[in-house]
Amino acid sequence: MPTANPHSSLYLYGIVAAPGPRHLSVVGLDKQPVQVHGLGSLAFLYSQARQERYLASRANLLAHEAVLEKVMNEGHRALLPLQFGLVVSGWEQVEQDLVQPRLADLLALLERLEGKREVGVKVFWDPEQELKLGLEENPALKARRDEMAGAPLGLDAVVEIGRALEQLLEQRRQRIAQTFTAALSPLASDRVEGDLLTENMAYNGSFLINWEDEPVFAQKVEELDQTFQGRLRIRYNNFTAPYNFVKL
Template sequence: MTYGLYLYGIFPAPGPKTLDLEGLDQQPVQTQVIDQFAILYSAAQQERYLASRRNLLGHEKVLEQAMHAGYRTLLPLQFGLTIETWETVSNQLLEPYHQSLEHLFEKLSGQREVSVKLFWDSAAELQTLMAEDAALRSQRDFFESLRSDRADGKSLRMDEIVRIGQAIEKAMSDRKQTIIQAFRETLAPLAAESVENDVLTEQMIYNAAYLIDWDAESEFSQHIEALDHQFEGRLKIRYNDFTAPYNFAHLNS
């Protein structure tokens, strides 16, 4: 039993013709051309696809394999999109957004999306901060001594406690922003566009995507390596040198 068609992405017509790809539920991937657009799809075997790791990776794999095969200009569709008829696609997407789709194809032609995620060890960074900032270390140590030993009759007012905490927090924020700014200033000039997304974990300090020329990835990765060397020992960098351009394929009505 099938549940209509599962859609992966849109290419300029004629789109992929000779691909031998396996989509979700081991279904063969096919191409449907409507007007100036070619849509990659497979038969849907489920009424609703759960956003499991396996399904998400399967969706992305189809798009990435098509792009690696030479069909580089792609508008990826959101995961889990199924339809019953092609008329739905024409009426709800291709016709009302025809001009926007053409503009996106122009923007994405010859481009690829890469992503950079930065992680640090906040405890280790705080320890380094204290080692480098004698004045701040002295305030912190004085506060800690009073917390552990009240016999000397000394006490800190609440505003002093808050002030010390705020000073440490600001110093940590400044260190974080120095790192982030170094990446921005180095990488942004190499990209046509960039998007900064929300950080996903407490240890993640930067999460960005860049739209770069397809053949400029080698130069881009060299700058990533140079930044890694610049902040050696302080960061873990997760760099994805190729993905479907989800961050740069937003339709405007």
């Protein structure tokens, strides 16, 4: 198994159960070959670091992710991804700072991920369209808004109608989120909801599913798309390193 020069810095990608991949042909950051180093019952994926600090550019982030995905695709599916940009001085630092204090936790996470994969569902909507649909379903609120459209309004009235419209829109967003959660959660062993990154994002969920169940999950996502009759844009990522389910 290849080992690093003890005097050079190392860039770490992830952790698998020892002994790890025996014949890797993967290129990582700085076009450096990815290697494997065993520390007891763990094996670390690494390459020689050519920089002290790595910019979180799109190219670098994709290179980091590509290493993890290729290793998983080659059969090492239980993989703990490490955060982007992790550069260490040597294996002694890794042993002292990570392995010794957290070994039991790391082994438990590897066991939990055995036979699992992370998939992600992001749902985008058109808030203006949803508000219009919501008002059609709520004629009393629509009438209030229409009455105010051409009339001079005081601050209190403006605030009141604004809050009512915001509440209506949030209720519709929650209804969308609950629909996706109710349909997809039974197919997963765990679920994490992420932040809504833009005002056009209505739902952001990650699911931990059995590796072989992905086609069934994908079909359910397709059925949800049909349920909403094209009102939503769904971005489905059917394979990613399980960042959302390995946090210590």
